[in-house]
Amino acid sequence: MSKAWQQELAGIALAGVFLGLAGAGIGHYTALIIAALLLYLAWHFVQLTRLTLWLRSPKRHARPYSVGLWRAIIELVEELRVRGKKRKRKLGRMLSGFRESTSALPDATVVLDDRGGVEWWNSVAGRVLGLERKRDKGLGISELISDPVFQTYLACGDYSRPLQMPAPVDDSVNLEVRIVPYGKGKRLLQARDITRLSQLETVRRDFVANVSHEMRTPLTVVHGYLESMNDSGDQALSPWSYVLGQMQQQTVRMQRIVEDLLLLSRLESHNNIEEQEVVDMSALMSVLKEGAEGLSAQNHEVAVTVEPGLNLYGSVTELESAFSNLVFNAVRYTPTGGRVTLNWECGDEGEPCFSVTDNGIGIAPEHIPRLTERFYRVDVGRSRQSGGTGLGLAIVKHVLTRHQGRLQVKSEPGKGSTFSCSFPDSRACWESLENEKKPLTSRSL
Structure with missing residues (x-):
């Protein structure tokens, strides 16, 4: 038991003894006990009132009397107040250090709250994005940057890839924008000037x-x-x-x-695709099979699987070039007697997908991330011997990017590889029962 409690209980005990003796002398013991309890409650009520006022405004109001139990309470409050001041000073130093470090960054940095409102930004962001302290603080970033590409990027929620866009204050400045989610719904926006790199x-x-x-x-x-x-x-x-x-x-x-x-x-x-049309994938798959068989000289088994009625909206020339590179690579890197399978189907999520699977030499995992680089070859000698230029997969990457597609590679050395080209469902075009193409929806392209 603490010393304050001991003093409080000792005082209550002495008061009880005194009241007992006084009550026995005058014959009104019960009335004295009730009066003493009322006075004790009134004392604590006054102390609670002084404590409330003191906590609310310590400079204007005096603290409670440091007597008995209240001494321990006041000492604890003072200790907590000192801790709070130290913690506040520490957080202030951390916040000042954060602001100084972010202000020194060459990139624009903006802190967004869980609703997309602007909480804080460094001086570079003010200069590059045109933000002003008094005018823009608390406003939504979508209201301050009206670029439609940025609006779509912000709303999609997929920030795995950076966005390139012109600066809001100067179209001649190119920015690379990254958004990093953190905390409970908050986001950190960074914008880098890549004009020189562009x-x-x-x-x-x-x-x-x-x-x-x-x-x-x-x-x-x-x-x-x-x-x-x-x-x-x-x-x-x-x-x-x-x-x-x-x-x-x-x-x-x-x-x-x-x-x-x-x-x-x-x-x-050219960022935009010219001469887009509904590509007859059944006919294109036949052309790819003929090309593969011609390159193979009947030394490989070439199989084709096509989902009936599923076509693709895009550039037939670009798609044929991309798909041909994948098919010819499969034939070149598959030993005689191997199997190459061409597949065109609608995936589980409704996305049209073209894939090429072979049982050739395969690719080691460390090479897969660099396959789409120009002139990158897993086996330089074999690639030159087979007539490869080292640019095929780079062409595939650019064609898929122009068609909002993505390339996925699965391979195991000695067992073969699968190259898959997935496209958004907005580019799928199904043939009707009368063998006519369905019109494209407004969400396409």
């Missing part, structure tokens, strides 16, 4: 396109002369037939690389 990417893309275009004509001329020399039947060239054959083979390979580079440049330069 300009360098544009210069690189233009350089590759120009060089590829300039190389096309001389390669065509060299290839034509080599082909004429090989087909001339001149006995004087017979000692050089092997060399000429190798040169012709390499010019063909270089022409393929040039064509793929030009195709990549076209895909990167």
Whole structure:
């Protein structure tokens, strides 16, 4: 038992003894006890009132009298108040450090509450996003940034990939926006100025396109002369037939690389798909099968599965190029006697999906994340021997991006691979019973 309680109980006991003796002397013991209890309750009521006023405004009101049990209560309150002041100072230092560190960041940083309201931002965000302290604090970020692409990105809730958009205050500035959820519904928005990177990417893309275009004509001329020399039947060239054959083979390979580079440049330069139409997937699958069988020279088993009536809305030229790259890779990297399966179906979530499955050499897990990089090869020697350019999967990636699709790769060394191209259900187009295409819904494209 604490000392304060001991003092309180000792005082009550002494008062009881005194009242007992006094009551026995005057003969009104009960009345004295009731009067003493009322006085005791009144004392504590006064102390509670003083405590309430003191806690509410310690500078204006005096604290309760430090007598008996109330001394322990006041000491505990004082101790809690000191702890609170220390904690407040510590949190203040942490908040100041956070603000100083975020203000020093080169990226715009905005703290959003659970309703999307702007709670705080650093100076870079004010300059890049056009935010003002007195005007914009507490307003929704969707009201402050009216870009429709940003609005869609904010509402979708999938922030696994960053968003590129022009700055609200200057269209010539390109921003890369990331949103990181944290806490209970809160989000941290970061925007980085990537204008310089975008300009360098544009210069690189233009350089590759120009060089590829300039190389096309001389390669065509060299290839034509080599082909004429090989087909001339001149006995004087017979000692050089092997060399000429190798040169012709390499010019063909270089022409393929040039064509793929030009195709990549076209895909990167135009964000919107031109000449979209309903692609007859049944006919396209037949074309892909014929191409696979021609490349295989009857050395592989090629199987095709097509879901009847399911077609795709997009560019038939781009889709054929992407799907052909996947099919030809499957044939090239599957040993003689292997099986290649082409599948076109509607997935469990209603998304149309094209997949290519083989039982070839497979791919090690560490290579899968880098497969869509330009000129990346798992086996350089085998790729060159098979005639690959190292650009096929990069083309696939760009075509799928333009069609809002995604590429998934499942592979195991020695057992084979499966490359799947999934598209949003808004691009699916089903044939009606009269063999007519259903009209596209308003949510498509």
